[in-house]
Amino acid sequence: MIERVLENWLTNASERSYQVPFCQALTGMGQKVIHSTRHCAMEMGKDIIAQDDDGYIHVYQLKSLKGRKLTQSEYRSDIAPQLNSLILGKPIHPSIPENSKVKFAYIVMSGDINEEASREIDDLNRTLEQSNILTRVKTITFGELISLFSKNLHKFGPREPIHSKLFLELFLSNGKDFLPKEKLFSLLEVGMACDVPPTKTQTNEIISSAALICSLTASNYQMESNWFAEFECWGVYTICLMQFSQKWELSSKSIQTELDIALKSMYMSLEGLIDECLEREENITEGNALADSLLATYRRSHLLGLASLYLLWSETIGNIQQEKTLKIMSFIHSQIGKIAIWGESCVPFIFSYILYCRRSNEETSANKIIKELITTIIHRNSKGSNFPCPSPYYSATDCISLQFSLPDSEVREDFTNSSYTLYPLILLMTQFGLRNELVLSET
Amino acid sequence: MLPHFYSANQKLRERIEESIRLRSQEKSGAFNIPAKILFEGDQFGVIRDNGDEDISPLKKLEGSTVITKEDMSNNKKIIGETIDEIAEQFAKQQSSMILSELSKTPNQIDGKDKPLVDAILEALEVMLIDFDENGSAIMPTLVMNPVLFEKAKDIFVLADKDPKIKNKFDSLMERKKREWNDRESTRKLVD
Numbered sequence: 001m002i003e004r005v006l007e008n009w010l011t012n013a014s015e016r017s018y019q020v021p022f023c024q025a026l027t028g029m030g031q032k033v034i035h036s037t038r039h040c041a042m043e044m045g046k047d048i049i050a051q052d053d054d055g056y057i058h059v060y061q062l063k064s065l066k067g068r069k070l071t072q073s074e075y076r077s078d079i080a081p082q083l084n085s086l087i088l089g090k091p092i093h094p095s096i097p098e099n100s101k102v103k104f105a106y107i108v109m110s111g112d113i114n115e116e117a118s119r120e121i122d123d124l125n126r127t128l129e130q131s132n133i134l135t136r137v138k139t140i141t142f143g144e145l146i147s148l149f150s151k152n153l154h155k156f157g158p159r160e161p162i163h164s165k166l167f168l169e170l171f172l173s174n175g176k177d178f179l180p181k182e183k184l185f186s187l188l189e190v191g192m193a194c195d196v197p198p199t200k201t202q203t204n205e206i207i208s209s210a211a212l213i214c215s216l217t218a219s220n221y222q223m224e225s226n227w228f229a230e231f232e233c234w235g236v237y238t239i240c241l242m243q244f245s246q247k248w249e250l251s252s253k254s255i256q257t258e259l260d261i262a263l264k265s266m267y268m269s270l271e272g273l274i275d276e277c278l279e280r281e282e283n284i285t286e287g288n289a290l291a292d293s294l295l296a297t298y299r300r301s302h303l304l305g306l307a308s309l310y311l312l313w314s315e316t317i318g319n320i321q322q323e324k325t326l327k328i329m330s331f332i333h334s335q336i337g338k339i340a341i342w343g344e345s346c347v348p349f350i351f352s353y354i355l356y357c358r359r360s361n362e363e364t365s366a367n368k369i370i371k372e373l374i375t376t377i378i379h380r381n382s383k384g385s386n387f388p389c390p391s392p393y394y395s396a397t398d399c400i401s402l403q404f405s406l407p408d409s410e411v412r413e414d415f416t417n418s419s420y421t422l423y424p425l426i427l428l429m430t431q432f433g434l435r436n437e438l439v440l441s442e443t
Numbered sequence: 444m445l446p447h448f449y450s451a452n453q454k455l456r457e458r459i460e461e462s463i464r465l466r467s468q469e470k471s472g473a474f475n476i477p478a479k480i481l482f483e484g485d486q487f488g489v490i491r492d493n494g495d496e497d498i499s500p501l502k503k504l505e506g507s508t509v510i511t512k513e514d515m516s517n518n519k520k521i522i523g524e525t526i527d528e529i530a531e532q533f534a535k536q537q538s539s540m541i542l543s544e545l546s547k548t549p550n551q552i553d554g555k556d557k558p559l560v561d562a563i564l565e566a567l568e569v570m571l572i573d574f575d576e577n578g579s580a581i582m583p584t585l586v587m588n589p590v591l592f593e594k595a596k597d598i599f600v601l602a603d604k605d606p607k608i609k610n611k612f613d614s615l616m617e618r619k620k621r622e623w624n625d626r627e628s629t630r631k632l633v634d
Contacts, residue, residue, distance in 0.1 A: 287452035287456070290522060299446055406451065
């Protein structure tokens with residue numbers, strides 16, 4: 001079953017879909033991934049740059065063929081022009097030493113290559129040899145990718161029926177809703193479980209297999225351009241990776257590459273979401289417009305938090321584009337006054353905005369929203385309230401089901417006079433020097 | 444795609460559509476007409492007791508409205524108004540369709556130059572009336588325009604007081620009971 005799922009996934013996958021598990025597989029093979037493209041306008045002609053233990057550089061160009069065969073004409077029109085850059089263009093990257101040599105240039109394709117195209121590559125390699133150029137062009141085709149990916153998945157993928165069921169549920173989801181994170185956590189927990197401390201090889205295999213499971217899970221969400229679900233998927237993977245590392249007391253250096261790849265995937269998903277947001281301007285409606293009129297304020301809370309997070313993250317990694325930053329800031333400011341919280345699981349999104357305000361010297365806005373948040377939670381969880389604020393253990397979907405008494409609502413608790421986030425918010429107010437206002441709020 | 448709330452959106456959409464359906468039935472007076480789901484096929488047929496067959500294709504009813512961005516900010520108002528507006532459109536189409544189909548049936552009564560009581564009795568005469576286990580008639584719903592309704596609502600009170608009308612009504616009910624008994628006794632339980 002695993003192989004059928006893999007084949008199905010790879011046949012439909014875009015370059016972006018199989019890029020991360022491919023990077024993780026390279027790490028598992030002992031290569032250090034130096035660069036992995038964001039597939040942005042500034043293409044360097046090299047999707048992945050990796051370095052082996054001998055210091056040689058390997059460059060990879062990914063192609064999505066959807067299971068087809070690469071024809072000679074396609075090779076000449078599409079691939080050949082990029083090969084010059086792949087072979088002869090010196091990879092420019094701060095982490096690549098000046099005198100590094102490109103040993104192999106790979107064309108990685110989710111399909112096969114026909115004989116004529118294969119012959120052209122052989123001819124090219126002969127020409128390179130005769131010209132005393134070190135680099136050789138190799139191909140990694142569909143079957144080789146399947147072998148590479150399935151090797152570890154057989155060992156560490158789902159085996160028990162219950163886990164196979166979870167896996168299939170995730171893989172076959174429609175991709176439009178929120179990611180069912182509990183299911184993914186369960187699956188990764190099982191896949192990354194060890195009875196004894198894993199060896200280095202086993203660690204690489206486990207991590208590689210977990211990345212592949214996440215990619216398979218994220219595939220339908222990617223097809224729907226469900227950026228937030230992708231973001232959460234790689235977030236779950238990152239947490240599981242850190243948990244695994246902590247459990248077996250692995251050094252941070254040993255998982256740094258994998259962590260970087262996962263965090264980059266998260267950032268890219270977030271960027272995709274923000275770009276779409278800016279493109280759509282004020283039209284944030286999704287699905288049935290009438291039903292959505294009841295959900296739009298919650299979507300705004302999501303976007304406010306995620307846009308704030310994106311700005312903070314971009315600043316941290318030094319990816320600041322002035323014009324885009326101004327547009328995002330304008331978008332953030334336009335959402336204030338139009339947001340609502342579905343439950344306490346919304347608080348992290350608001351907190352993200354508070355952090356952004358504090359970083360941008362907009363303390364007044366930050367202070368105002370903390371006070372409003374505290375007031376809202378107290379008011380909604382007071383005795384007699386018929387619009388409670390469920391705890392952070394309930395997702396947005398659960399809270400909305402409760403609010404509108406939708407069928408299959410799973411919320412059974414009473415939230416009167418209880419809150420998980422009130423105390424930390426009050427501490428935050430104190431830290432921000434708003435103790436006096438807190439007293440006033442209480443009265 | 445922005446964060447969708449897909450399952451919540453779907454469930455809310457179903458609830459809104461159900462409200463539109465119920466409201467349109469109320470408005471069209473069609474709430475007592477039994478509804479059936481057609482799982483297969485693209486036509487619907489009726490075979491009457493007298494052997495008449497009536498086949499009709501499925502007809503599409505649709506309603507639409509425009510919701511602006513400004514409207515979206517006042518969601519309670521816009522949902523209520525939209526349900527009413529679309530239900531009204533459906534109700535008109537449903538009533539028009541029902542009346543159009545009814546006009547094709549042989550069971551039409553010309554109420555012109557006739558006292559209302561007689562017209563109603565004649566209408567009941569051509570209708571199938573069932574009875575419950577206590578022998579009481581399960582009276583059908585008569586759909587009429589509001590002006591006629593005002594005149595008609597006192598008819599059954601009058602019928603009790605006027606012996607002539609009462610006699611006519613009672614004989615009618617006896618005939619209907621006999622028809623019902625015949626139908627029940629000739630009903631095929633097993634094929």
